[in-house]
Amino acid sequence: MAVKSFRGGAHPPERKDRTSGLPIEYLRGAKSVVIPVNQHFGAPLQPLVKVGDQVKRGQKIADADGRMTVPVHASVAGVVKKIEPRTQSNNVDGPCIVVEADGSDGVDFLAPLDGFACTKDEALARIREAGIVGMGGAGFPAHVKLAPSKPIALVIANGAECEPYLTIDERVMIERPGDLVEGVALTMKIVGAPKGVIAVEENKAHAVAGLEKAVAEKGRGFDIEVQLLKTKYPQGGEKMLISAVTGKEVPSGGLPMDVGCVVQNIGTLVAMVEAFREGKPLIERGLTISGAACASPKNVVVPIGTLVSDLVAEGKVEVTEAELGRVIFGGPMMGTAVPHYAIPVQKNTSGVLLVSKKEAEHYVEHSCIRCGRCMRACSCRLSPALLNQALVAGDWEDAEKIGLLDCVECGTCSYVCPARIQLVQRFRVGKQLLRAKKQKEAQNACK
Amino acid sequence: MPANNLLLSSSPHAFAPATTRKIMLAVIIALLPATGYGIYLYGLPALILVIATVAASVASELLFRAAIKAPRSVGDLSAIVTGLLLALILPPSTPIWMAVLGAVFSIVVAKEFFGGLGANPFNPALIGRAFLLMSFPAAITTWHKPLQGIVDAATTATPLNLVKQGASLADVAAQVGAGDVGGLYWQLFLGNRSGSIGESSILLVSIGGLFLLGLGVIQWIVPVAVLGTTALFSWALGMDPLFSLLSGGVVFGAFFMATDYSTSPLTPLGKAIYGAGIGLLIALIRKLGGFPEGVTYAILVMNMLSPFLDKLRVKKYGYVAPKKPAKTAAPAKEAAK
Numbered sequence: 001m002a003v004k005s006f007r008g009g010a011h012p013p014e015r016k017d018r019t020s021g022l023p024i025e026y027l028r029g030a031k032s033v034v035i036p037v038n039q040h041f042g043a044p045l046q047p048l049v050k051v052g053d054q055v056k057r058g059q060k061i062a063d064a065d066g067r068m069t070v071p072v073h074a075s076v077a078g079v080v081k082k083i084e085p086r087t088q089s090n091n092v093d094g095p096c097i098v099v100e101a102d103g104s105d106g107v108d109f110l111a112p113l114d115g116f117a118c119t120k121d122e123a124l125a126r127i128r129e130a131g132i133v134g135m136g137g138a139g140f141p142a143h144v145k146l147a148p149s150k151p152i153a154l155v156i157a158n159g160a161e162c163e164p165y166l167t168i169d170e171r172v173m174i175e176r177p178g179d180l181v182e183g184v185a186l187t188m189k190i191v192g193a194p195k196g197v198i199a200v201e202e203n204k205a206h207a208v209a210g211l212e213k214a215v216a217e218k219g220r221g222f223d224i225e226v227q228l229l230k231t232k233y234p235q236g237g238e239k240m241l242i243s244a245v246t247g248k249e250v251p252s253g254g255l256p257m258d259v260g261c262v263v264q265n266i267g268t269l270v271a272m273v274e275a276f277r278e279g280k281p282l283i284e285r286g287l288t289i290s291g292a293a294c295a296s297p298k299n300v301v302v303p304i305g306t307l308v309s310d311l312v313a314e315g316k317v318e319v320t321e322a323e324l325g326r327v328i329f330g331g332p333m334m335g336t337a338v339p340h341y342a343i344p345v346q347k348n349t350s351g352v353l354l355v356s357k358k359e360a361e362h363y364v365e366h367s368c369i370r371c372g373r374c375m376r377a378c379s380c381r382l383s384p385a386l387l388n389q390a391l392v393a394g395d396w397e398d399a400e401k402i403g404l405l406d407c408v409e410c411g412t413c414s415y416v417c418p419a420r421i422q423l424v425q426r427f428r429v430g431k432q433l434l435r436a437k438k439q440k441e442a443q444n445a446c447k
Numbered sequence: 448m449p450a451n452n453l454l455l456s457s458s459p460h461a462f463a464p465a466t467t468r469k470i471m472l473a474v475i476i477a478l479l480p481a482t483g484y485g486i487y488l489y490g491l492p493a494l495i496l497v498i499a500t501v502a503a504s505v506a507s508e509l510l511f512r513a514a515i516k517a518p519r520s521v522g523d524l525s526a527i528v529t530g531l532l533l534a535l536i537l538p539p540s541t542p543i544w545m546a547v548l549g550a551v552f553s554i555v556v557a558k559e560f561f562g563g564l565g566a567n568p569f570n571p572a573l574i575g576r577a578f579l580l581m582s583f584p585a586a587i588t589t590w591h592k593p594l595q596g597i598v599d600a601a602t603t604a605t606p607l608n609l610v611k612q613g614a615s616l617a618d619v620a621a622q623v624g625a626g627d628v629g630g631l632y633w634q635l636f637l638g639n640r641s642g643s644i645g646e647s648s649i650l651l652v653s654i655g656g657l658f659l660l661g662l663g664v665i666q667w668i669v670p671v672a673v674l675g676t677t678a679l680f681s682w683a684l685g686m687d688p689l690f691s692l693l694s695g696g697v698v699f700g701a702f703f704m705a706t707d708y709s710t711s712p713l714t715p716l717g718k719a720i721y722g723a724g725i726g727l728l729i730a731l732i733r734k735l736g737g738f739p740e741g742v743t744y745a746i747l748v749m750n751m752l753s754p755f756l757d758k759l760r761v762k763k764y765g766y767v768a769p770k771k772p773a774k775t776a777a778p779a780k781e782a783a784k
Contacts, residue, residue: 012461091455249765251765253765325454326453326455327453332461333461337458339455340453360454367565368565369470370708371664373463373465380764383714383760385713386713415463418463418466418469420462424458
């Protein structure tokens with residue numbers, strides 16, 4: 001098999017060996033959960049329950065009208081104790097529904113549905129009702145992604161898992177290849193794609209044999225191929241993955257469907273299969289808990305809303321407090337550092353890293369020496385050093401011309417910078433400011 | 448809540464091992480073979496010159512930044528690199544006070560006046576040399592035969608000087624005691640000839656350059672463009688291309704001066720044009736200019752173009768060409784008819 005990849009990128013130390021050999025542990029016995037009402041990219045939801053209500057596992061507890069909405073479900077059976085703002089994994093306080101488990105095992109799943117026999121609309125409705133969003137980080141509503149306005153030629157299962165430390169996708173590929181392949185087939189059926197590819201980075205090559213076997217056994221005759229990719233960050237980014245697999249580039253400002261592709265996260269594919277086969281909404285997810293200050297690194301499946309602090313208190317995760325320097329939701333390259341760990345696992349939490357003080361070393365920004373490392377590493381070929389120069393100088397026109405709005409915020413530029421310049425950090429803020437500026441100009445133009 | 452004192456910062460939370468300091472250290476290491484050979488050729492005076500320029504560079508950076516109350520920056524080792532580079536492109540007989548003056552000019556005027564590391568438009572070491580060459584032309588163009596000590600009896604002309612004065616390569620070979628032209632090439636490659644302290648051994652300079660290339664500290668485009676075009680344009684102007692590469696400071700300049708981060712373009716196409724421009728200017732200055740050697744000025748002139756060459760960016764991912772306004776203009780014309 002020819003090993004493919006994209007242009008640019010970097011190869012940070014993988015640090016996956018801590019958890020890559022550990023089977024997924026199912027920790028379903030949460031005593032209470034804190035379920036954020038808004039866990040998707042789109043319009044906000046309204047809670048459907050009030051304090052004191054009894055809820056069943058899988059019961060819908062928040063929803064709203066509108067296309068860009070995805071409902072949220074109770075992940076344990078119990079009583080709604082509070083509805084209040086809590087810190088979420090993006091470091092912002094948002095409304096959360098606190099459910100305390102009462103030991104009952106009331107279940108309120110949807111009716112099973114054969115995704116290969118039902119209509120496309122039925123399938124999309126099921127995916128929405130099951131609360132499925134992209135579980136790789138962005139939390140984009142899956143039913144919107146799977147209803148593209150352009151023909152789709154290729155479905156790509158994103159098995160790149162290019163972030164250091166994270167191994168949950170790898171474990172799913174090894175432990176549940178059949179469900180994963182069925183998810184790819186289901187996606188192909190829904191979007192009408194003739195071809196599917198499961199793209200796997202070389203550091204997970206040992207999963208390929210199992211996947212190919214599963215394709216033969218569970219592929220239902222769909223044309224699905226396993227493709228090896230050279231291990232490189234940020235290959236799991238949609239745009240980079242599409243380039244790596246197809247050689248095409250998503251046009252600036254466009255979407256994967258513009259080049260006939262749909263990219264799905266591994267966890268999302270498996271969650272979709274469960275939503276049809278068992279009628280089970282997205283109420284639990286797998287994630288990797290690791291980091292040098294974590295004495296018990298592991299891959300787990302926990303109910304959505306499980307507080308990391310509860311896992312620690314119950315002894316399921318051991319923290320070396322003296323060494324702890326940073327707590328990160330997600331991977332070290334794109335994840336969010338949080339101020340404490342009484343924060344719930346959300347639909348898009350692929351990992352929780354308890355990083356040691358040594359790993360979390362804080363650097364001071366030095367002056368740019370124009371070494372060009374960021375220029376070569378930028379997977380979007382955006383000339384980060386020049387973009388930084390433009391932003392520091394307040395030259396918005398130049399910044400936009402260089403491609404500020406095309407930045408995928410993968411952070412490779414900041415990672416490779418020997419002067420530790422906060423490149424991606426500045427681009428992130430710059431993107432927001434530029435968008436706001438353009439919006440204001442458009443409003444003024446209307447007046 | 449347990450966890451206190453947690454670091455909060457925007458991602459990424461991991462960093463590559465390379466730092467400015469490590470990069471500068473790599474450059475210093477890469478320069479050591481050539482430095483050692485220069486000291487072997489010219490003895491103690493060369494060693495003292497190297498120490499003096501490095502010390503003067505570090506001291507002037509330290510003092511200047513203290514005077515303007517800027518954060519101390521000598522820890523990045525870039526002042527040591529500048530001082531070392533300056534020493535290596537000076538004649539071994541340069542008076543110490545003169546070399547120190549050059550180092551101070553390099554650091555204070557060429558580097559710190561413009562904002563320090565990374566902000567200087569011109570290569571500081573080359574500015575230092577150009578400053579000395581203009582101020583003290585006789586001293587900076589006095590050369591000594593290697594391995595004979597810095598004594599008046601040992602002054603000589605460099606191979607490039609000889610050619611400038613009209614000598615053929617065979618004459619030069621005879622002058623340096625190399626026998627035939629083939630022997631001259633070989634002797635120039637190994638470095639046993641008069642010239643600046645660090646430039647003469649093409650072998651050792653190249654080893655340093657390849658070391659930096661191997662580490663990824665410098666990229667191949669600029670050195671290849673400089674060397675390739677120097678040979679090409681020298682040949683086109685009727686000079687011996689191999690002799691052009693082996694004599695003077697072309698190889699040293701290609702690996703250590705033209706690749707200077709601050710003063711060379713960032714983009715691949717920019718780098719290629721920049722390198723090619725340096726090669727062209729070297730050949731033109733050597734053929735038509737008043738000096739026998741032109742590497743210093745060739746690089747300084749191209750330094751000026753770097754900010755403009757930076758505009759030659761690679762196409763970004765998913766680039767879509769903007770719609771040409773001509774399309775909207777065309778129907779308007781028709782309407783006018």
